[in-house]
Amino acid sequence: MLEKKWHSTISLLVIVSLLVIGFSGAIMAQERDKLKAGFIYVGPVEDYGYSKAHDVGREHVEEVFPWLETFYVENVAPSDVESTIDQFVNNRDADVIFTTSYGHMNPTISAAEKYEDTIFFHCSGYKRRKNVGTYFSGLYQTYYLSGLMAGALTETDKLGYVGAFPTPEVKRHINAFAVGIHEVNPDATLHVRWLNAWVDPSGAKEATQALVEEDVDGFAYTEDSPAVLQTAEENGAFSFAHYNPMYRFAEEGALSGQVSKWGAIYQDILYKVYYGVYTNENLNDVDYWWLLKEDAAALQAKPGMKINPKYEDALKSVTVQDTHFGEINVYDLVMKRLEQMNADRVTFDPFIGPMEDRQGIQRLKDGEWATHDELWQIQWAYPNIKGPWPDEPEA
Template structure:
């Protein structure tokens, strides 16, 4: 009797584990009309997307999925597939191989850590075009793409600099990598362009995606006197923290005002759709090259979210003016003189930082309070 019961217990335990194996796997969904394959519409070009997070996260992966939907709407002869929550590393290689062997002609890999898997898989499938977001390695059939998000960060900094009363701003930052450091610097320059006395305090969370941790970090900044919270994270939690305290916030990735309507001033937002359409068209016309695209705001790949009601007309006018100069190419954010935290001039008057310098940013500009751990 006892043995029998133990047997059942073991069986049930196994069933539990099996249930997880079934439910835990990331979703793989083909959208568009599956039936159309049979109807003989064989000219449909298959395009695949690989995301690092879930599509509904309101952050990075969500912004790419909006782009995918835009592509599908604009080009009816394109069929898209996406795989979400794909961890960087060996899993990415497996997913990329699977997508390429299933007949996808263009694959967009949307996370930095997919870089080496993309290069590896691309060698095996020379007929497939791979586009890797945020990376820097290319191959004959691998291109990279990204947007100059620092331009939008600078503009959001102007709004924040005009809004602050305490002259202390907080920045919830994920990891001390050049992309994040560049954003913090651009934001700080924007803030201090209208408010030279303001400082930006940085707190590192060491996570892209953990609402409770991000909120704790934002709270600690608010407690230390910050009254505007900016962030380089994937969830709206830092903004919710600001809203709860009646303070302000700057979003990122997508328009996050629905999460904290009284707090969000504006924020950089991604708009990948037009770029995806352009790339797919180029591949179809055989004009595609393995370029390294780093699109400016003028291309609308990166933009700022609609202003909240608390943003004043003066700030709006200043932002529009700067934006105009950036779009026309008359001026860019990292134009000297720029001093570092110690007051040493790092970029001389009239000089512009090169793309290479911006892509390897490892120092903070004057006005940032915080340290880059190395």
């Protein structure tokens, strides 16, 4: 009787230990298996613009996570996205695939329907699925800060914006820039020219020249090369780099820049995928809209330099009257605003009412903050914006 009990105890022990070993083996096997993440870029990695910024993020996560293996394909047009995904899934065993351009949205969704086991993340779109999440690093706060500086430094009261496509993203940036300008310089106007291309250095150069001829003396832009920055410097104008720090292309003319830091977002996503928080079943509501606070965006002339020191004195010599801070110089104002938007509890946003668009339609009521959806779909233009504005809502 006792012997039998003894036996059953031993066999139980053996079974349990086998199970434990088995499980831990399985866990260890899982640990040993590297997570494989594929990145699909719309432009060339070395474009020093949008795709470069994403690749900096990819390099960041590859460095941070020893269990991660990454690979990428550049210059992928929307029509080639599906075949690239086929390759990633079938030949390279990708677990997670990032598609980084707005135009990649529909092909990503249809590929996700085909590969139910793979996790997808699409940047800048709005379509999600149980295995497709979305993410975006918002730059509008930094554009607003650049606007403050531009408004303070312009001598002609004319500032320029060379825009890629008239999408809500670019319009949001232009509006934020315009809000900043207006706050310190209500007389200044912002003149917009469109390229209808994400990459068109010659067009960007010509558009900048055209604006210089119109007496514009400060620039911001959305285009994936330093063309605007360099052309502005040639003409003695200042400008703000876009997506990547571009100080080294124009050490005189680069005042600062709105810089994306995709690494922060990639790190969070991949960490959560690896530890099973995100699966191929629960991404329906996963949407990252990360800003300054989450360290997904930064105000930067180059790493370690927020504002080009050549402009520091000039910025400090211009003072404005702020309802909250009282009399304050623009340099300090930029730093204060940065602090407010960096804080855990954000106490400032460029889009706070009352706000009207240039057609006179009220967009935000007194004290009202713009919501994520309003900013995401923004089509209107701030009153000091001049120039063509496709799809402008009619009064």
